[in-house]
Amino acid sequence: MPEPAARSPKAEQTRRTIVDAAMGLFRRDGYDRTTMRAIAREAGVSVGNAYYYFGSKEHLVQAFYDTLQAEHAAAAERAMAGERSFPVRLRAVLESWLEVAAPNHEFAGQFFRNAADPSSPLSPFSAESLPAREASIAIHRSCVEGSDLKLAPALREELPGLLWLLQMGLVLFWVYDASPGQVRSHALVEHAVPIVDRMARLSRLPVVRGVVDDLVGLLAALRST
Known part of the structure; x- marks a missing residue:
């Protein structure tokens, strides 16, 4: 499939149309029951053209993830502005x-x-999800670097990734949250953030620093295996 920089406006529009058609069918018929042929028909393109842009349904979902990630990045930056x-x-x-x-x-x-x-x-941990994962971690890096939080350099480097894992926990909770408007997920954020803030600030205390160093070492060891 063409790289983003090489796509013409018409190709970008076709790609967007296919993604929108797929999302509509996923919502209506379910992911498992939706076929690439049905997506192509809904988008008004040939099956071959659909496969030219997206090699599988999984690639379509990845494109959806990327779009959602871009929307989140823009919304987060607006919400953090001046704070x-x-x-x-x-x-x-x-x-x-x-x-x-x-x-x-x-x-x-x-x-x-x-x-x-x-x-x-x-999977959010897959090689295919790497761009979306890195983009999400970048949002948390911006959150930390633009804040008043003072941390040891090693922990400051690791914290964005740890915050991304926190977000993945929130995603899992949200998926299963049947409360109206997912109010319980919003309550989880409201109660979890002060705890994370307190733990991060405590990491500078001498009695906690050794544990923090151990945590950083553990993360480094996991990455090397």
Whole structure:
């Protein structure tokens, strides 16, 4: 498929049309029952053209993830603008994700069933999900670097990735949250952020620093294996 920089406006529009058609069918018929042929028909393109842009349904979902990620990044930056307080910025990042993702809650469980498989390309930890994962971690890096939070350099480097894992926990909770408007997910953010802020600030105390160093060492060891 063509690289983003090489796509013409017409190709970009075709790609967007295919993604929109796929999302509509996923919502209506379910992910498992939707075929690439049905997506092509809904988008008004040939099956060959659909496969030219997306090699599989998984690639379509990845494109959806990328779009959602871009929307989250823009929303988070707007919400954090002018704020230096770390808990305020972190709450803005997590709340903006809930707001951007809200229209997709009804069928999010269908994607999660596939994403929960460690071997699936839809897993947030897969090689195929690397661009979306790195983009999400970059949002948390911006959150930390633009804040008033003072940390040891080693922990400052690791914290964005740890915050991304926190967000993944929120995503899992949100998928199963059947409360009206997913109010319980918003409550989780409200209560979790002060705890994270307190733990991060405590990391500078001498009695805690050794544990922090051990945690950083553990993360480094996991990456090297």
